[in-house]
Amino acid sequence: MSRIVLERRTFLAGAGLAWLSALTPAGAERLAASELLFAAAYMDAKGAYGVAILDRDGARVSAHDLPGRGHGFATHATADWLVAFARRPGNFAVALHTRAEARPLLFHTPADRHFYGHGAFSPDGRLLYAAENAYETGDGMIGVYDATDGFARIGEFPTHGIGPHELVLMPDGRTLCVANGGIRTHPDQGRAKLNLATMAPSIVFIDRTSGELKSSHALASRLNRLSLRHMAVDASSRVWIGGQYEGDAMDEVPVLARLDEEAGLVAVDLPADVAQRFGLYAGSVAIGNDGVTLGVASPKSGVVLTLDTRSGQPLALETAPRTCGLQASGSGFISSSERGRFGTTSHACAWDNHIARV
Amino acid sequence: MRVLPLLLATAMLAGAGLGIGSGAAVAQTASVAPIAPVLNRMVDHYVRPRYAAFNQAAVDLESGIATLCATPSGDTLAASRTAFRAAADEWSRIEWLRLGAVMSDNRLERILFFPDRKGTGRKQVEAALATQDESVTDTVTLAGKSVAMQGLGALEYILFGTGSEALAASAPDAAAAHGCRFARAAADNVANLSAELIDGWDEGSPFLAAFREPGPTNPLFRTDEEALNVLLGQMIHGLEAIRDTRIGAFLDPDTPDHDRAKSALYWRSEMTLPSISAGIAGLESLFNESGIEVVAEESAPRLPDQIRFEFTQAVRTADSLDAPVETLLADPKQRDRLVYLAYAIKIVIDRLDQEFAQAGGLAVGFSFGDGD
DSSP states (O other), X not given: OOHHHHHHHHHHHHTOHHHHHHXXXXXXXXXXXXXXXXXXXXXXXXXXXXXXXXXXXXXXXXXXXXXXXXXXXXXXXXXXXXXXXXXXXXXXXXXXXXXXXXXXXXXEOOTTEEEEEEEEEOTTSOEEEEEEEETTTTEEEEEEEEGGGTTEXXXXXXXXXXXXXXXXXXXXSSEEEEEEOOOOOOGGGTXXXXXXXXXXXXXXXXXXXXXXXXXXXXXXXXXXXXXXXXXXXXXXXXXXXXXXXXXXXXXXXXXXXXXXXXXXXXXXXXXXXXXXXXXTXXXXXXXXXXXXEEEEEETTTTEEEEEETTTOOEEEEEEOTTEEEEEEEXXXXXXXXXXXXXXXXXXXXXXXXXXXXX | OOOOSSSOOHHHHSSOOOOOOHHHHXXXXXXXXXXXXXXXXXXXXXXXXXXXXXXXXXXHHHHHHHHHHHSOOHHHHHHHHHHHHHHHHHHHTTTTOOOGGGGSTTHHHHHOOOOOTTOHHHHHHHHHHHTTOGGGGSHHHHHTSOXXXXXXXXXXXXXXXXXXXXXXXXXXXXXXXXHHHHHHHHHHHHHHHHHHHHHHTSTTOHHHHHHHOOOTTOSSOSSHHHHHHHHHHHHHHHHHHIIIIIITTTOOTTOGGGOOGGGSTTTTTTOHHHHXXXXXXXXXXXXXXXXXXXXXXXXXXTHHHHHHHHHHHHHHHHHHXXXXXXXXXXXXXXXXXXXXXXXXXXXXXXXXIIIIHHHTTOTTOSGGGSOO
């Protein structure tokens, strides 16, 4: 039996009894046959939340309960753990061991912080960086957790902005790129957006070893209500950013932006007939395995766009109702919807906004 | 490029396969009743009448304050205060509509900036009064200032706050005269903003043309389902905001020690609970006047009456709390009713979010798909 299959089996065992009992014989077969696994958070038909592991075809291999609604993940090839984060304003995260037999670890932010649903590992997989809200001051923070010590929180540093959402580790292994969405919220105020009139979203580069701000980038001031939230890095180390517009719905504004060292942060203009299909909203972005194809999903208007990052030219625009989860798979992408579709497979659950590769 | 609605041309794809699978995607297309008639009723029977009423109240407030400034007296101050309460009431009935002109040029925040956790608005108004800053007494220059000091918040502070009695002095001092001019400019500014809201929903405006007719090239909503989502979002987000930001501003259900009467919106004018009541009633009238219930007509014919009943319960509860916030919080029985009011609002939210949304064709309810 190949090493990868053994590792996959251990992954399940390591994920605890809940996983083993959830694993059907068919699930075990799928697991053994699939070299590619995905993770996604869901809400089931009874309204309970969990995280599922799925194979390359979108068939469910196993599932694990979550104490509340999940959102995004942190994974890394060298990391021993898959970490599922609570959706804002949740304060829990669940770590599932991907190699050894270990129980899932539940950990939390401090009482005066909450997660924003996204995080990233250091290249050695030992440190976890999570986007957090210091909600009394409104400062965006990166919480630092030690994966070798039960995810003890060992520090934090500011994101120099409000409402950090997705963060990615840059190819240099040292720089974190953080999307400060710009929207201030407070857990006592529900989903009220408290600062729309003064929003100032930004993309920042931070040295993860020192917490030092390396640079901060903003779009033109007329786009100050474009909340910059999701990111993917292409093979040329350029960051592609999906935004969500909080201004007048009649405004013609881009939902996509690109950040590279030479040009800085620039809006990406799509052909008008494509741009208007997004409803001023991008819910997730992903880079294909080729490193040059970008996928962008809008669950609001139900489209998935692929474009060539080298030319900036759209490749295809597909209708995909309520679809947000998007991840590279084979020569293309796999996507998921809140109506239960994962790839071409239907499930009796609603998939949350993101898909991670395990 | 060409827009491919469902199937991808293989030749074009070359490595961009999305793995969506047309079958699965198409099979799950929701069926929503035609929404255009609902949108049109909403414009004609909710949005326009409510903005017109708010505009009238703002114009009345401005003329009331003009009279106060010209002929200061206890009576003219009382009349201005009454006119303020009427304007706050009318705004409460439409403020949760977060569509169209109110979402541009910071109009929403300029009419009412709340929550204001740091008291920015109060501090700015106090500073302008203390220095008798003349630039706040001119509507045009005031409209260019901080959003927190040019709307209802400033008006309430001047008309009801510390020192407001001086406005009634038959020979007002310079500070009172300046305060009155500031209030008049703020009222004029609010009247202008309300007129802009009316214009934004006028026949011939690009926004209204888009609002009336969802379609594939429509910038607001491309499908009936998307439009239904937006309409439900107005009601659900509005109710959530009333509970979380208006009741939650002064009530901590679990810890009475954490109650903060003076963090309540409109505590000075004693409009806190009336505004909450008007807010819920406004959203109920959006539900009723738009006839949105048509989307649940076949799948859940009795649900709309249930929702109406629960709306009414919440409004009645709010109306029964007829006292200043400080008094309500100090009386354990009344305080319990405030906690119940938050719960009564939650009941309406849950009905709309779950049962009504699903009856209307939104598979997993409303909130799940609300983005992040």
